[in-house]
Amino acid sequence: MPKSDSKHGTCHMGLSRAALNISSSPAMPPRLSLPSLRFSSRSYATRLPERPPYRAPDPLRDNPHATYAELQENVTFIHRPPPTAPSPLSYTTSPASPLLKSSGFSTTGELPPTFSKQHEEKPRLSDEDVARIRQLRREDPTTWTRGRLAKEFNCTPWFVGKITSLKGPDRRKAKETAEEEHAANRAKWGERKSLSVDIRKKRKEFW
Amino acid sequence: MGYAQRKVANTASKLAHVSSSHLRALPPKHSLLPAGKAAPPAVFDAQAWAASQPPPRSTLAAFAHRIGLGKVVPSVDVIEQACTHPSFVHLHNQQHPDQPLPATNASLATLGNSLLGLFATEFVNSSYPHLPTRVMKAAVSAHVGPTTCANLAREMGVTPILRWHRTPANLTQGAVLHIDALASVPRALTALVYQYRSLRSARRFVEKFFFSREVDLRSMMKFRDPKQTLLATVQKFGRERPISRLLKETGRLSNSPVFVVGIFSGADKLGEGFGSSLKMAEYRAAEDSLLRLYLTRQPPHLLQLPTSTFPDAPGNVFEATGAESAYSPVSLGDSEVLYGSAGRAGVRTPGARSRAAEAEDDLEDYVL
8 A cells, every 4th residue: 555645745646535535425436547647656557548538520610511601790690501401492594403404524533332232234125025025914914924024034023014014804803812912911910010011101101 | 269259250250341331221121110010021131231232432442552453443343343253143133123233253353364374374384494284283273273362362351342142052053152252353353454454564463462472382292203203304314324322321220310312313413312211311312303303493583474575555465566575485395204104104215216117106115
């Protein structure tokens, strides 16, 4: 135990403070010694790393979208629009949409990353293939579904839907069968699943 | 306020409550018991009688001056005509069978309605050249539709001087409600300005009263599938296929993430949107891209209205002679893509024309 000598003013601050300081609450843990006061002591134990306090960049100060206007002395009007607010001002003289500006001359540089898979464009179908797809779909819609035709002819089911469509009673029947199957599946859901599906559907209305 | 109090207040506000000092026959003779006779008088409806009385001429003159037509119309009888709905004729005839039928605003309102439609359509179309047709129609209704006309009539102070009669719907005609009667008055006033001044004066009248009202177009547009529409639109403009890119994100695995997605055509950012999921942000970005295009506005000082080609001189447009103001027609922009009705988005498949085999225009070419 190091000798605590308060008269000479040199002491191990941490331990003596804990010993002498009656007014501090007993629940407070002893503070670490400040390095500046360790003039007379040498310690070979490794110090805990001390990082400088984190100073976050102030978004109010360093905003690239902010405009400053000095109204009077010491009165500055700062317009700081949220970064994703769509611009309400789009004039024909300076349109906000690049579709209305002549193409080209935009910033060349790295573009932000995509987050969904970028599919390769599938090859264009010949007229014979298109006719064959239509024929198959007309003949046997239950076997030759959109998905199956898409796999067979190497195109997307959406494209198959664009070039073919069931008509009238066939369409109604197919819709009914599909709806019955879906309803049967929905009946198997538990309460939580139904609730979460409904919540998601309602949220989508507020998109 | 309870329901009963509100009902009374509503009814009271709709009744004519102008002064009756100008009326001579009060009480009317047929409401009194005949002297010395015990026979009861004919049925006297005080409310109907009061509704059939004309408003004082001072009120009509004050109204005319209030809306700036004091020097335009030659007499207050014209204003009275403009404030008389055709449904009033039946009521007036009942109460005063010996008097001539009152002049109504039927033809004036029809003429005024056409003029309002003309001015509103050219104003909205010239201001927003890329607006979709349905939204343009909605904007025209918002500017000069029946609700707006009725609200404007109330603001002008037409309620106490309006002469009308509530009629239920019958086989030939629809019901006449207060809102219908009120809406006829601003239309009739527009027609009066056209009659006594010129078409351009009528347009100035409409600009001051109708086009100064704020109409929010952004809230009128709700898309069923903005990504599909944007794809077709970008194709129509001949640009690269739109691709969504993540601009910023935070809290992806937390319960409240925020994603900011931008839709790019090549290196051009068409629009951006935020959301709590990637799909939501993408949806909003597609909406933003379309709104930036559709809500592109012609600055007011560069507006070119076709009715400026009519001279600003009195008389109807076919006979008026005078100087026309300058008008340079604006080049027509591409119309908006149509939603897939039976799968046809109104867009030609790229390369359709280059296929030499097709000589005639096949419907297949229009299938996307």
